[in-house]
Amino acid sequence: MTAVTNVVVVVIGLVAFMMLPRSSGEERSRVRAHPPAPSPAPSTAPPRATAASAKKVKANEAGLVPVIMYHRILHKRRASIDRTPAQLRKELERLAKSGYVPITAAELAAGKIDIPAGTHPVVLTFDDGHPSHFALDRNGRPKNDTAVGVIYKVAAEYPAFRPVATFWVNRAPFGIQDRGRQRQAVKWLLDHGFEVANHTYSHPDLRRLSGKRVSEQIVRQERLLKKIGVPASTTFALPYGSQPRKRSRAHDGKWDGTRYHFDAVFLAGAEPTVSPYAKKFTRFAIPRIQSNGKTGDCRRWCTTYWLDWLDKHPRERYTSDGDPTQVSVPRKLRATLSPARAKSVITY
Numbered sequence: 058m059t060a061v062t063n064v065v066v067v068v069i070g071l072v073a074f075m076m077l078p079r080s081s082g083e084e085r086s087r088v089r090a091h092p093p094a095p096s097p098a099p100s101t102a103p104p105r106a107t108a109a110s111a112k113k114v115k116a117n118e119a120g121l122v123p124v125i126m127y128h129r130i131l132h133k134r135r136a137s138i139d140r141t142p143a144q145l146r147k148e149l150e151r152l153a154k155s156g157y158v159p160i161t162a163a164e165l166a167a168g169k170i171d172i173p174a175g176t177h178p179v180v181l182t183f184d185d186g187h188p189s190h191f192a193l194d195r196n197g198r199p200k201n202d203t204a205v206g207v208i209y210k211v212a213a214e215y216p217a218f219r220p221v222a223t224f225w226v227n228r229a230p231f232g233i234q235d236r237g238r239q240r241q242a243v244k245w246l247l248d249h250g251f252e253v254a255n256h257t258y259s260h261p262d263l264r265r266l267s268g269k270r271v272s273e274q275i276v277r278q279e280r281l282l283k284k285i286g287v288p289a290s291t292t293f294a295l296p297y298g299s300q301p302r303k304r305s306r307a308h309d310g311k312w313d314g315t316r317y318h319f320d321a322v323f324l325a326g327a328e329p330t331v332s333p334y335a336k337k338f339t340r341f342a343i344p345r346i347q348s349n350g351k352t353g354d355c356r357r358w359c360t361t362y363w364l365d366w367l368d369k370h371p372r373e374r375y376t377s378d379g380d381p382t383q384v385s386v387p388r389k390l391r392a393t394l395s396p397a398r399a400k401s402v403i404t405y
Contacts, residue, residue: 106174106380112405114175116385119393120375121329121367122165123157124180125360126345130189130204140348142202146211148348148360152179153215155368159208161252162223162292166321166340168333168398173217174379181208182323182345184256184294186226188233191242205251220249225256225294225323228281239285247287254290255279255319263301271301272312279317291320298325300342308341327358329367332375334384334399378403 106116125148129139140148152159157179158172170178183190183204190204199205204222212220224230224246230253233239243253257263258277266274279290293307301307308319322341330344331337349359356362367374378385384399391404 103171103380106378106383106385106403108385108403108405110174111378111385111403114378115372115376116174116378116403116405117372117374117376117387117390118170118378118384118399119332119335119386119390120177121331121373122178122180122333122375123329123360123363123367124162124165124182124323124343124345125348126325127181127183127204127348128185129187130202130207132202137349138347142207145204145207145348149181149208149211149218150215151364153211153218155364156217158217159219159221161221161250162254162294162321162323163252165330165333166292166343169381170333170375170377171381172219172377172379174377176217176377177374178377181222182294183222183224184296185260186224186230186232186256188231190224191231191246193242193245197245199245205246221251223252223254223292225254225292226278226282227256227260228258228278230285236285243282243285243287252292253282253287254292254294255282256294257296260296262297262299263295263307264299266301268301268303268306268310269312271303271306272310272317275310275317276312276315280315290317292323293319293321294323295325304341327354329363329374334394336393336395338395338398 127140130142130145131139132141134141156176158176159181160170160172160178162180162182164170165178165180172178192200192203194200199209208220208222212218230239231242233242246253255275255278257274258281259274261274263271282290295307307322310317320340321343323343323345325345326347328344328346346363347359349355349361351359351361383401383403384394385403386394388404391402394402
């Protein structure tokens, strides 16, 4: 079914991408209006997890993690995959109330999940680098109804909701053409803990391209990102969720003397991913969940369905033990962990 859903997303995405442009209200607090740079990491280590503490919070670090896929954030939706600022805010508030804490795609892929005990990781991902994702006002602050603006509004109301996300961008990040302004935008995002990474140069369907052209699309974008101050991407999102005919081209290749490698490749649908510590973690085909309601294919494959399902099956989702140096699971799930990824395991 994931493959079927990816086909649907490809068709919808092709329509939505054809419509992409090429090229606000009083705040409740200064934090919301002008988010600060992230605080330095605390000097003291988090408490060490034990079997007793893991059992108390029902930790399950072999559980499912929702990776949510967003596209344009528009006051008036033009395609089914668009969301309005109000819809985005409502979904993020639901996540916050349910104990989800955002991490980046790179952190998921690396298994660096450092969130409080009893909470659940969620990865917020935004494709295509649309202007509705991020823009600064004349005072250098994120505009209110952009994705970043909405994320900070929710974080201001729910302090445990970490304001980070992953932006996979193309040749004109956030609709910006000027290189200087592109550097300013990505610097702001990187300085505030967000991830900016490769989504190809011109957003083609990679399955339709030769292997050489697949690598060209990836390398050209990686070179552009380097010019504007983005470190080498460790994650990559497939345009339309479409795999190249030779799938390894999506994560390793070479063009014009430049090599590339990604630690993880993300699809366009349609269910939560297993834990990065699990044997079944497919790092070069990580599924995502489209943000949407419960009609049509979304009756089974979009966020409303899956967040409802995870609420009804809390033991199936990833629940943190609060200790990033340990992996805690119920004893019956010990065999599901990858020995290479989870060397320090607590069972209860």
